[in-house]
Amino acid sequence: MENITPFLLSLLSKPGISGYEEPVSELIAEKWRLLVDELTITPLRSLHGLRKAAAKEKRPTLMIAAHMDAIGLMVKKVEHGFLSITTVGGIDPRMLPGQLVTVHGKKELPGLVQIMPDRLVNNQTSSKAPSKDQLFVDTGMSEKELAGLVKPGDLVSLGQPPFELTGGYIAGHSIDNRASVAALTIALQEIRNYNLDCNVVAAATSQEEVFAVGAATSAFSVRPDLAFAVDVTFAKGPGSTDYRTFPLGEGPAIGVGANNHPALTKKISVIAEELDIPYFLEAMPTSSGTDGMAMQITANGIPTQVLGMSLRYMHTSVEMASLKDIARVGRLLARFITELNPTSYAALFEEKTI
Amino acid sequence: MSPQTKPAFRVGKTQLDLLEELTNANGVSGNETEIREIIRKKVAPYTDEIKVDAMGNLLVVKHAKSPNAFRVMLDAHMDEVGFMIVEEDGDGLYEFEQVGGGDERQFVSKSVTVGSEKMPGVIGSKPIHLAEAEEMHTVISQHGMRIDLGPAGKGKAKRGDFAAYATKFIRSGGAVFAKALDNRLGCATLIELLKTAPENIELLAAFTVQEEIGLRGAMVAAYDFYPQLAIAVDSTPAFDFERPDGSENTQYNCKLGGGPAIYIADRGTLSDPRLIRFLTRIAEDHGINYQYRQPGGGGTDAGALQLTRGGIPSVSVSVPGRYAHTAVMLARISDWQDTLNLLQHALAAITPEILSGDRA
Numbered sequence A: 001m002e003n004i005t006p007f008l009l010s011l012l013s014k015p016g017i018s019g020y021e022e023p024v025s026e027l028i029a030e031k032w033r034l035l036v037d038e039l040t041i042t043p044l045r046s047l048h049g050l051r052k053a054a055a056k057e058k059r060p061t062l063m064i065a066a067h068m069d070a071i072g073l074m075v076k077k078v079e080h081g082f083l084s085i086t087t088v089g090g091i092d093p094r095m096l097p098g099q100l101v102t103v104h105g106k107k108e109l110p111g112l113v114q115i116m117p118d119r120l121v122n123n124q125t126s127s128k129a130p131s132k133d134q135l136f137v138d139t140g141m142s143e144k145e146l147a148g149l150v151k152p153g154d155l156v157s158l159g160q161p162p163f164e165l166t167g168g169y170i171a172g173h174s175i176d177n178r179a180s181v182a183a184l185t186i187a188l189q190e191i192r193n194y195n196l197d198c199n200v201v202a203a204a205t206s207q208e209e210v211f212a213v214g215a216a217t218s219a220f221s222v223r224p225d226l227a228f229a230v231d232v233t234f235a236k237g238p239g240s241t242d243y244r245t246f247p248l249g250e251g252p253a254i255g256v257g258a259n260n261h262p263a264l265t266k267k268i269s270v271i272a273e274e275l276d277i278p279y280f281l282e283a284m285p286t287s288s289g290t291d292g293m294a295m296q297i298t299a300n301g302i303p304t305q306v307l308g309m310s311l312r313y314m315h316t317s318v319e320m321a322s323l324k325d326i327a328r329v330g331r332l333l334a335r336f337i338t339e340l341n342p343t344s345y346a347a348l349f350e351e352k353t354i
Numbered sequence B: 001m002s003p004q005t006k007p008a009f010r011v012g013k014t015q016l017d018l019l020e021e022l023t024n025a026n027g028v029s030g031n032e033t034e035i036r037e038i039i040r041k042k043v044a045p046y047t048d049e050i051k052v053d054a055m056g057n058l059l060v061v062k063h064a065k066s067p068n069a070f071r072v073m074l075d076a077h078m079d080e081v082g083f084m085i086v087e088e089d090g091d092g093l094y095e096f097e098q099v100g101g102g103d104e105r106q107f108v109s110k111s112v113t114v115g116s117e118k119m120p121g122v123i124g125s126k127p128i129h130l131a132e133a134e135e136m137h138t139v140i141s142q143h144g145m146r147i148d149l150g151p152a153g154k155g156k157a158k159r160g161d162f163a164a165y166a167t168k169f170i171r172s173g174g175a176v177f178a179k180a181l182d183n184r185l186g187c188a189t190l191i192e193l194l195k196t197a198p199e200n201i202e203l204l205a206a207f208t209v210q211e212e213i214g215l216r217g218a219m220v221a222a223y224d225f226y227p228q229l230a231i232a233v234d235s236t237p238a239f240d241f242e243r244p245d246g247s248e249n250t251q252y253n254c255k256l257g258g259g260p261a262i263y264i265a266d267r268g269t270l271s272d273p274r275l276i277r278f279l280t281r282i283a284e285d286h287g288i289n290y291q292y293r294q295p296g297g298g299g300t301d302a303g304a305l306q307l308t309r310g311g312i313p314s315v316s317v318s319v320p321g322r323y324a325h326t327a328v329m330l331a332r333i334s335d336w337q338d339t340l341n342l343l344q345h346a347l348a349a350i351t352p353e354i355l356s357g358d359r360a
Helices: A005-012 A022-032 A175-190 A213-222 A262-274 A291-296 A323-338 A342-350 B013-024 B033-046 B133-137 B181-195 B216-225 B273-286 B333-349
Strands: A038-041 A047-051 A061-067 A072-079 A082-088 A100-104 A108-115 A135-138 A155-158 A163-165 A169-172 A199-205 A226-230 A233-235 A253-256 A280-283 A304-308 A310-312 A319-322 B049-052 B058-062 B070-077 B082-090 B093-099 B110-114 B119-123 B162-165 B170-172 B175-178 B201-208 B229-237 B314-322 B329-332
Touching: A005 A022, A005 A169, A005 A175, A005 A323, A022 A038, A022 A047, A022 A175, A022 A199, A047 A213, A061 A175, A061 A213, A061 A291, A061 A323, A082 A155, A108 B170, A163 B119, A169 A175, A175 A199, A175 A226, A175 A310, A175 A319, A175 A323, A199 A213, A213 A291, A226 A262, A226 A291, A226 A323, A253 A262, A262 A304, A262 A323, A262 A342, A291 A304, A304 A323, A319 A323, B013 B033, B013 B175, B013 B181, B013 B333, B033 B049, B033 B058, B033 B181, B033 B201, B058 B216, B070 B181, B070 B216, B175 B181, B181 B201, B181 B229, B181 B314, B181 B329, B181 B333, B201 B216, B229 B333, B273 B314, B273 B333, B314 B333, B329 B333
Parallel strands: A061 A199, A061 A226, A226 A304, A233 A310, A253 A280, B070 B201, B070 B229, B229 B314
Antiparallel strands: A038 A047, A047 A199, A072 A082, A072 A155, A082 A135, A100 A108, A100 A155, A108 A135, A163 A169, A169 A319, A253 A304, A310 A319, B049 B058, B058 B201, B082 B093, B082 B162, B110 B119, B110 B162, B170 B175, B175 B329, B314 B329
């Protein structure tokens, strides 16, 4: 298997805030171009890579989707040489003080998110949790130097560089969900030399972190017969210990519950056992909070399965993932693809699993 | 208007490379070895005596040309705020304690390096998705945080290992972003001044330890040197922001772009007025941008220097900075250049006579 780490590190070094995914999309397109038969970009900027079945006759179509967008910040106002900001996607303002960022103004500027010192906040005698409106970005430039370079609406992406940890782990921002984009890439690499008996559309979707509009429209334009939404889930870690969390690096999480088609849950679990890949069933009592929600209810409905790897510190700039788990998700998807054909597809949904 | 003279110092690539090397290196209070070794190599060609004392201070002497010359001490602390591993928690997670004053609101979502091997790690926080609504309004306590080396980091760190922020130096136009600008700016200043030491004085440069936890290194360094005059060179938080309610900020310490901040009074020191007047005159005579730091709290090594033996006339000069004691500080190159120029001209002009008058 090709070492995916350099590609993943390059993905993590590119901005791609929801709605503005081009920088990361271009990098993915460059990688996938050699792995698929056709590349297309949807009107809402999801990237689709199609691997066609070898036969001309009708074959089932599988969509494997991972959102490529990332959470970030946006400039609200430029005042006295400082930028006030708002968030794009779910960001805990408490993790923002001291964050290095890149301000995408007329040119790219390094910046730093900070909070007003207590001594300058009226009537504040003790430290309070930072809230969005107390935070600002300092570019180090004076008011005069900054004039004309940055305007309201300009994007601000997290700028802390990604890095490898000891023993096969990686940390950085946007691992949610570039880790899954890497897993899709591994799957495409694994099936490269196979004649497929199904069509596969790998989709790097846009805007998951805001409204999952990328996945909804991608699923509609592909109209797959079945689909996987690949996304990260929570790893056990400080303050995160309940049933929603899984040991980091000890195997993928396979969703179970209404957002997941039971036949797919069962099939992917069986594949994991055959490949000797450890996994966890992730209880999703009502919803998955992933692209899978939108995909399942597209058009007249698509059998959907949520699959992913656990991550510590989700939506911070130090998200932590296991490279082994990323590869495991890629291998599960590859095996599912190579086993998918008209007969197995029919068998999958004939079974009385409901 | 005083004549504008050509600045003796230009901060160019050599100086910025030096600052980058010093800020990227780690030297949490009590563990300053890495910084000391960098400085020792840099200053060796320019000095007559170098020694490391019992505390770990690097004491450097550049002799005057004549005997019995005026003994002038420059001080810059080498140490930075950071963390210490205090307990292993399993699964690559480690409980930590602060070394030096920090605001726990600044710890979350940062990368760090741990131990002499500089193992990469992070300080994370509970995902926003799992946080209860009311939690969002409370400060995340340091005691709930862990330094995380990843699951494979289990057993790799040990109690007593130091951890420092992993921030790497960035230059952006006229500004620099780096960790530990407090006080590698001071260290870099002393290194540059040693290169151009004037012949009229016995120049005693102390690169001190443990400033951030109580000015401990400066105390013994000054005892050893027993100077006739001491200048602490540091970086001071400017606090030069617009207040959120739009009212005037009257509580700034100093301003970025305003040049070196000369201390008049802080929590621990009333600077010797004769030295304040002397530095002011030098700045005026040479057309060097300078400012007085607003008298108030805070403190530098000068607080320890002045108390040494029977007392030493002392003053602090600081490069203004922002966000001291956090993962990323910010300073302006022009302020550092102005600081270097002020101090170089001051050293060249300094004589025992500046202390001959009354303090007041």
